[in-house]
Amino acid sequence: MKKEIWFGLSIMAMVVIAAFVLLPPPSQMSNGHLGLLMLALVVVAIMLGFPTAFTLMGMGMVFAWIAYRSQNPGLAVQQTLDLMVQRTYSVMSNDVLISIPLFVFMGYLIERANLIEKLFKSLHLAASRVPGSLAVATIVTCAVFATATGIVGAVVTLMGLLALPAMLRAGYSVQLSAGAITAGGCLGILIPPSVMLIVYGATAGVSVVKLYAGAFFPGIMLAALYVLYVIVLAKWKPHLAPPMSEEDRRVPLPPFAEIVSMRVSSKVLPGLIGAIKGKRNADVPMFELVNHLMIAVLPAIAVALIMGAIYFKVTAPLPPDVVEGVVAMGGGMVDAGEPESPGTGGLSEPQEEGGLQSPPTEAVASDATAKAEAIKPAVAEVQAPAALAETAASQERLPAPMSFWIALASCVLAMALFYAYFNFARLEIFKMLLGSFFPLAMMILAVLGTIVFGLATPTEAAAMGSLGGILLAAAYRRLNMQVMRESVYLTAKTSAMVCWLFVGSSIFSAAFALLGGQEIINAWVLSLNMTPVQFMILAQVVIFLLGWPLEWTEIIVIFMPIFIPLLPHFGIDPLFFGLLVALNLQTAFLSPPVAMAAFYLKGVSPPHVTLNQIFAGMLPFMAIQVFAIFLLYQFPAIGLWLPELIYK
Secondary structure, X not given: OOHHXXXXXXXXXXXXXXXXXXXXXXXXXXXXXXXXXXXXXXXXXXXXXXXXHHHHHHHHHHHHHHHHHHHOHHHHHHHHHHHHHHHHHHXXXXXXXXXXXXXXXXXXHHHHOOOHHHHHHHHHHHOOOOOOHHHHHHHHHHHHHHHHHOOHHHHHXXXXXXXXXXXXXXXXXXXXXXXXXXXXXXXXXXXXXXXXXXXXXXXXOOOHHHHHHHHHHHHHHHHHHHHHHHHHHHHHOOOOOOOOXXXXXXXXXXXHHHHHHHHOOOEHHHHHHHHHHOOOOOOOOHHHHHHHHHHHOHHHHHHHHHHXXXXXXXXXXXXOOOOOOOEOOOOOEOOOOOOOOOOOOOOOOOOOOOOOOOOHHHHHHHHHHHHHHHOHHHHHHHHHHHHHHHHHHHHOOOOOOHHHHHHHHHHHHHHHHHHHOOEHHHHHHHHHHHHHHHHHHHHXXXXXHHHXXXXXXXXXXXXXXXXXXXHHHHHOOOOOHHHHHHHHHXXXXXXXXXXXXXXXXXXXXXXXHHHOHHXXXXXXXHHOOOOHHHHHXXXXXXXXXXXXXXXXXXXXXXXXXXXXXXXXXHOOXXXXXXXXXXXXXXXXXXXXXXOHHHHHHHXXXXXXXOHXXXXXXXXXXXXXXXXXXXXXXXXXXXXXXHHHHHOO
């Protein structure tokens, strides 16, 4: 028998033994203890391979009937069926969940259109001089593709077909290659738009929009830590990730580029400008020269537009103050015809009968308006020059701060260095990035931007993302009926699984609450007198251990309803807790024995790549994930800065 099976059986045996040891005898069991028994049985059933959704639904129905039977045996069956219908309807009426099939459809459409192959090749060539370039390109490709799809299995499988053979041919170690693919493929769990964040938001009652804003920088941080680890390891142990040969780095040039490079200059800007102005371009079409010159200046145009927008933002004139009438601060209206007598002004008792009839501000405004109408001809001449001067002053732009000029100088210097090393080979790589990386990145940023900045709901943004995926596949000439049919079928299959999972989770949670299992856990946790830090450590350790036998879906829908009610007692923000959980759940796909990413990769890897080698390659990346959790806990601003900035 395989070691993985023995490990799984050992965990199940530990769960069963713990249930018999910790729970009281059957004669002394309360409904709350039955709830804990239900929780243990669900874990064992899922580990035995039973479908998660129907296991939760079946267990929930049985134990809900037990709970209702203890109260009113005659109505137990009717109440149980009513509970199932109500919970199913509440899940189906959740408008946030509509975004899941739309995001899934976008991902499957991009995956089925095979748009990722060009992305990997272009990133591979762009990072050719970086240590561990193939692994770095793999992680970046996985991050972009996982962000676009949110489907771990699709990303890991496709990158296993594209990147793993290339890395093995280049002499990379099996462990490093497998770790880079599996860890990079799991980034879609965290980086928005993430299906996991939608599920957590619906379970915990947290805004998905805020979760997306909060998870953006932690996801980038985790991907950057992966890349940093690969670079350091490749620099420290070059035999694990050999550098690329000159032959692999060579980029084939089009005929016009070879002609211009030999006759004019190997640098892009001098070469193209010299070829356009000179007489040595007889063999080169003018259209090719102008077209590639426009492509070459795109980075400079983008930087100029960004800095121009920043300049107009920081130098915008202050809005003019709105002044109604001529009012003296702390006094009444200044009458131009009658000088104010000494000792008057300030607040005084009203002269009218009945006392104060309206708030003071309204009374002053009304009095000011009446007097202004009476003296309007006299005051107009006095106001006109002052108003013109104020308007002219308000329209003057503010001087730009020194930080802007420093940033501008840095950008100019960066552009100068960029074009100094910008040859025709790099131009071809840049064209490949324009055709692969930037379209996907712009689509993802557009979807996230509309959600984060409140321009659209997650469902509306997901619909636009689906439309963007269709247009992108059509632009690459990969849109056909077969691709659409496969994408729609896989979307319906995945969405049905998620929906039934929510229904089962809702029924299970209701049964657990009816039995009172939550109250026993709450009482036990509160009796420990833990500090918020200790509770956070305990929760994250439990989630980390649960990631070994269970997937993230089971952890979210089963155990999050247990932790969420305890957060107010310890003063923990559910948003921050969700970000820590999202980072922690990266381990669910990487921790044996139920490491689904490993099995996805094993299914498409060469025969000599063993499952143990894949597991060994994933362990360093698991350690990086734990370190990322520590960083996020020590510096909460990594995840909370953007939501607080936008939604303050």
